[in-house]
Amino acid sequence: xKKKLSITLAAVLSSVLLLSAxxxxxxxxxxxxxxxxxxxxxxxxxxxxxxxxxxxxxxSEQKLADEFNASHPNIEVKFEPVPGDGYATKLxxxxxxxxxxxxxxxxxGDFYSYVDKxxxxxxxxxxxxxxxxxxxxxxxxLIDMERINDKLYYLPKDFNPLALxxxxxxxxxxxxxxxxxxxxxxxxxxxAQKLTKQEKGKYTQFGFNAGTWEYPIYxxxxxxxxxxxNEEGTKAEGFMNSxxxxxxxxKYVDLxxxxxxxxxxxxxxxxxxxxxxxxMTDKLAMMVTGRWIKSDLDKSNVEYGSALIPKGPDGDRASxxxxxxxxxxxxxxxxxxxxxxxxxxxxTDAQKLRSKDGLVLPATTAELEExxxxxxxxxxxxxxxxxxxxPVTMRxxxxxxxxxxxxxxxxxxxxxxMDVKSALDEAAKTADSKIK
Amino acid sequence: xxxxxxxxxxxxxxxPWLLGLVIFTLGPMIFSLILSFSKWDVITGVExxxxxxxxxxxxxxxxxxxxxxxxxxxxxALVSVPLFQVASxxxxxxxxxxxxxxxxxxxIYFMPSVIxxxxxxxxxxMIFNPEYGILNEALGWFGIQGPAWLQDPxxxxxxxxxxxxxxxxxxxxxxxxxxxxVPEDLYEAGELxxxxxxxxxxxxxxxxxxxxxxxxxxxxIIGGFQYFxxxxxxxxxxxLNSTLFYNLYLYNKAFIEFDMGYASAxxxxxxxxxLLFTLLVIRSSSFWVxxxxxxxx
Numbered sequence: 001x002k003k004k005l006s007i008t009l010a011a012v013l014s015s016v017l018l019l020s021a022x023x024x025x026x027x028x029x030x031x032x033x034x035x036x037x038x039x040x041x042x043x044x045x046x047x048x049x050x051x052x053x054x055x056x057x058x059x060s061e062q063k064l065a066d067e068f069n070a071s072h073p074n075i076e077v078k079f080e081p082v083p084g085d086g087y088a089t090k091l092x093x094x095x096x097x098x099x100x101x102x103x104x105x106x107x108x109g110d111f112y113s114y115v116d117k118x119x120x121x122x123x124x125x126x127x128x129x130x131x132x133x134x135x136x137x138x139x140x141x142l143i144d145m146e147r148i149n150d151k152l153y154y155l156p157k158d159f160n161p162l163a164l165x166x167x168x169x170x171x172x173x174x175x176x177x178x179x180x181x182x183x184x185x186x187x188x189x190x191x192a193q194k195l196t197k198q199e200k201g202k203y204t205q206f207g208f209n210a211g212t213w214e215y216p217i218y219x220x221x222x223x224x225x226x227x228x229x230n231e232e233g234t235k236a237e238g239f240m241n242s243x244x245x246x247x248x249x250x251k252y253v254d255l256x257x258x259x260x261x262x263x264x265x266x267x268x269x270x271x272x273x274x275x276x277x278x279x280m281t282d283k284l285a286m287m288v289t290g291r292w293i294k295s296d297l298d299k300s301n302v303e304y305g306s307a308l309i310p311k312g313p314d315g316d317r318a319s320x321x322x323x324x325x326x327x328x329x330x331x332x333x334x335x336x337x338x339x340x341x342x343x344x345x346x347x348t349d350a351q352k353l354r355s356k357d358g359l360v361l362p363a364t365t366a367e368l369e370e371x372x373x374x375x376x377x378x379x380x381x382x383x384x385x386x387x388x389x390x391p392v393t394m395r396x397x398x399x400x401x402x403x404x405x406x407x408x409x410x411x412x413x414x415x416x417x418m419d420v421k422s423a424l425d426e427a428a429k430t431a432d433s434k435i436k
Numbered sequence: 437x438x439x440x441x442x443x444x445x446x447x448x449x450x451x452p453w454l455l456g457l458v459i460f461t462l463g464p465m466i467f468s469l470i471l472s473f474s475k476w477d478v479i480t481g482v483e484x485x486x487x488x489x490x491x492x493x494x495x496x497x498x499x500x501x502x503x504x505x506x507x508x509x510x511x512x513a514l515v516s517v518p519l520f521q522v523a524s525x526x527x528x529x530x531x532x533x534x535x536x537x538x539x540x541x542x543x544i545y546f547m548p549s550v551i552x553x554x555x556x557x558x559x560x561x562m563i564f565n566p567e568y569g570i571l572n573e574a575l576g577w578f579g580i581q582g583p584a585w586l587q588d589p590x591x592x593x594x595x596x597x598x599x600x601x602x603x604x605x606x607x608x609x610x611x612x613x614x615x616x617x618v619p620e621d622l623y624e625a626g627e628l629x630x631x632x633x634x635x636x637x638x639x640x641x642x643x644x645x646x647x648x649x650x651x652x653x654x655x656x657i658i659g660g661f662q663y664f665x666x667x668x669x670x671x672x673x674x675x676l677n678s679t680l681f682y683n684l685y686l687y688n689k690a691f692i693e694f695d696m697g698y699a700s701a702x703x704x705x706x707x708x709x710x711l712l713f714t715l716l717v718i719r720s721s722s723f724w725v726x727x728x729x730x731x732x733x
Contacts, residue, residue: 412676
């Protein structure tokens with residue numbers, strides 16, 4: 001009797017476990033059936049799309065999804081944002097398991113690598129077929145970025161050019177004129193020196209943030225007529241360690257090292273809670289960063305302005321456009337419908353909706369002209385667009401090799417383990433040896 | 437008849453566990469073993485797995501970062517395992533004394549083990565902060581200019597080892613229970629024979645808790661080689677790879693670079709290393725572990 005009971009108990013226990021393990025797949029099958037039944041005779045196509053970022057700022061995407069569903073009775077689209085910084089991992093694993101969204105967002109730094117892996121569908125055929133859709137409505141720069149090896153892979157969501165941002169209160173207090181369009185990097189450094197303050201041997205205010213983030217460094221190197229790789233992204237020797245790069249990096253590193261520095265060291269930045277919060281609490285006068293910073297700045301009571309990134313000694317000026325683009329999963333079963341969704345998500349209405357709250361700049365020319373006419377603070381930021389260049393990560397699949405070698409060299413220089421010349425020589429050698 | 441029936445019941449009872457083992461442990465292990473001889477970038481799906489023979493292992497043995505991560509992990513294990521064991525035993529002996537409020541102290545020493553590692557790591561980042569952290573503040577009272585603990589490649593690994601002491605609560609608890617299993621009459625006999633406090637510790641306590649030391653040593657070695665969370669949160673391998681622990685390097689290869697074959701090969705090398713060290717300890721145990729009621733010696 002007892003034994004019988006135990007057998008039944010064990011059987012029940014394990015079946016409960018099995019059932020609970022299966023329940024997820026069971027549920028989706030059910031829900032799929034029922035919604036198909038609701039829509040009547042015609043089979044409804046189900047699509048999902050995904051973005052990173054916190055759910056709040058993406059709520060306009062949810063709105064767009066709702067409107068899309070209302071105007072496309074044969075398609076049911078679901079928006080699945082990934083909060084926090086697990087987006088790349090989630091996307092990659094879901095691509096591997098075949099459960100990835102039909103449409104997903106990719107940042108410009110990864111444009112090349114996702115295409116290289118063959119997981120993004122080329123869009124040229126769809127664009128050519130669709131007579132109602134014209135790429136000319138977008139900024140040419142953005143479309144150029146989204147074209148890789150002469151094929152279009154992405155449609156623009158939004159973009160953020162890098163610009164120089166300055167804290168007006170610090171400038172006013174010191175009685176110094178705001179950064180002008182005529183500034184060279186030497187002017188910036190001279191001003192940064194005046195705006196750096198020490199009290200009792202401790203820094204209380206820094207003039208400029210010469211950090212380790214590579215984008216601002218690229219714009220600086222371009223202004224000095226050099227780069228960490230050749231244009232094709234196949235060679236580091238003679239670029240990463242050229243005379244121009246070495247002297248420019250020496251100058252850059254000097255800004256954040258030693259007793260007379262004008263920029264926080266990485267430790268200072270950490271101590272003071274990060275560069276943007278230093279800027280917001282009037283401890284940092286200038287920084288080069290993307291326009292996304294605005295949403296944080298507007299929440300604080302900092303008085304800020306934007307300006308053009310300074311010129312180099314020969315008058316060269318450069319910026320980078322950070323952009324996000326919609327990509328189509330090359331394995332999606334419903335390519336026509338997915339393209340329909342992409343058009344919607346990067347279309348005029350979507351651009352208008354997102355730029356209405358001022359958080360992002362519209363990717364379409366007509367809407368950008370409108371913003372240009374009314375916006376004061378953003379004028380230099382928009383102007384920076386025409387100076388935009390592609391960093392090595394957007395020119396070649398080898399990009400990450402150059403980037404990693406360069407950041408490692410910079411780290412070695414900053415902790416004082418190597419001098420600039422030998423660190424960059426070593427980095428050039430490492431990068432070139434890794435390129436196939 | 438009856439026997440087979442009860443056998444069946446037994447198997448049914450362990451079925452949930454057995455399924456868990458096969459699906460979540462054994463399955464992935466076999467998969468990773470296959471992957472270690474393959475090239476796979478995850479993103480393009482299982483159909484793109486490519487057999488490459490010993491290529492991954494060959495590449496690993498020419499990889500300077502592999503040696504760097506081994507070095508970091510070995511230094512950490514070599515210093516922290518003995519240090520943590522000695523510290524745990526000493527604290528456990530203190531906590532085993534009969535005195536008022538001892539429960540309170542036991543609670544205090546165990547508490548850090550209950551807090552998630554990520555939370556304590558964030559706290560230690562603040563403690564180690566070169567300018568405003570309380571550690572350098574305290575050193576300043578004695579006129580010592582503390583270093584930039586986590587930002588200086590010469591100190592970062594040491595800082596993590598020191599921080600590890602904060603999390604030895606679990607080990608202490610196990611030693612404490614081991615200490616409480618030492619028969620009181622042995623101490624009484626020792627005392628009658630005129631053994632002092634140190635003599636009693638080295639001749640009675642220590643031999644009697646060798647089985648506990650044995651257990652904690654093995655767990656400590658495994659834990660030391662698998663160290664990950666704190667380095668991931670606090671230094672992410674930096675500065676200059678001075679805290680690039682083996683598991684952190686493995687993680688980077690697998691989930692940052694998506695080189696799953698290489699990462700699987702790395703994990704199997706780690707498995708073999710841990711296995712060797714564990715076997716070494718088990719083999720040596722007959723020389724130094726004493727089991728009561730065991731008349732082998």
